[in-house]
Amino acid sequence: xxxxVEVIVGRVARAHGVRGDVxxxxxxxxxxxxxxxxxxxxxxxxxxxxxxxxxxxxGGLLVRFDGVTDRDGAxxxxxxxxxxxxxxxxxxxxxxxxxDRQLVGLRVLDAAGTDSGRVVEVTHGxxxxxxxxxxxxxxxxxxxxxxLVPEVDVEAGTLRLAPVRGLLVDDQDEQ
Numbered sequence: 173x174x175x176x177v178e179v180i181v182g183r184v185a186r187a188h189g190v191r192g193d194v195x196x197x198x199x200x201x202x203x204x205x206x207x208x209x210x211x212x213x214x215x216x217x218x219x220x221x222x223x224x225x226x227x228x229x230x231g232g233l234l235v236r237f238d239g240v241t242d243r244d245g246a247x248x249x250x251x252x253x254x255x256x257x258x259x260x261x262x263x264x265x266x267x268x269x270x271x272d273r274q275l276v277g278l279r280v281l282d283a284a285g286t287d288s289g290r291v292v293e294v295t296h297g298x299x300x301x302x303x304x305x306x307x308x309x310x311x312x313x314x315x316x317x318x319x320l321v322p323e324v325d326v327e328a329g330t331l332r333l334a335p336v337r338g339l340l341v342d343d344q345d346e347q
Contacts, residue, residue, distance in 0.1 A: 176257040179273055181206040181213065183253050187246035188234055194246045196233040196254070198296060201264065201271060206256060207235055213254040221254070268318070274326050280305050283335035291331070305340065312340050
C-alpha cells in the first residue's frame with residue numbers, strides 16, 4: 173500500500189442560495205475528481221463533509237454537502253479548507269502536467285542556472301496557473317506556461333525560467 177499525503181483541494185468561499193449550496197475556491201487541478209458526488213472531504217477541525225451535488229458556476233464550483241440543507245448551515249462552513257488524502261505516488265494524467273504539491277518547494281533557476289528563489293504556492297487563474305515564487309526581494313508571480321517555464325525537473329527539485337526580462341525583478345531594479 174502506498175503512502176498517503178494530505179492535500180488541500182478547496183476552500184469554502186460563501187453560501188449560495190437558500191438550500192445549503194456553497195461556492196468553492198478550487199485548489200486542485202482535478203476538481204471533477206475531487207468534488208464528485210459521494211466523495212468525502214475533511215476540514216482541519218476533523219469534520220467530514222460528503223459531496224452530494226456539484227456543478228460548475230461562473231468559473232468556480234457550487235457544491236452541496238450531505239446534512240447542509242439551508243443557508244445558515246452553508247454560512248457556518250465559510251472559510252473552511254477542504255482536505256483529502258491521495259497516494260503520494262499518484263501522478264497527473266498528462267506528461268507535462270504537475271500537481272501543486274510537486275511544484276511547491278522547487279528551487280527556481282533563472283535561464284543561466286542561478287538559484288533565484290523557491291516556489292511557495294500555485295494559484296489557479298482563469299487563463300492559466302500562476303507560480304508564486306519567493307525571491308530575495310519578495311514574492312513574484314510567474315504564469316506557469318512553457319514559454320516562461322520551459323523546464324521542470326521534479327526529481328532534481330528545480331524548475332528553470334526562460335530568459336525573459338522582468339520575471340523575477342522589475343526592470344528598474346536591474347539597472
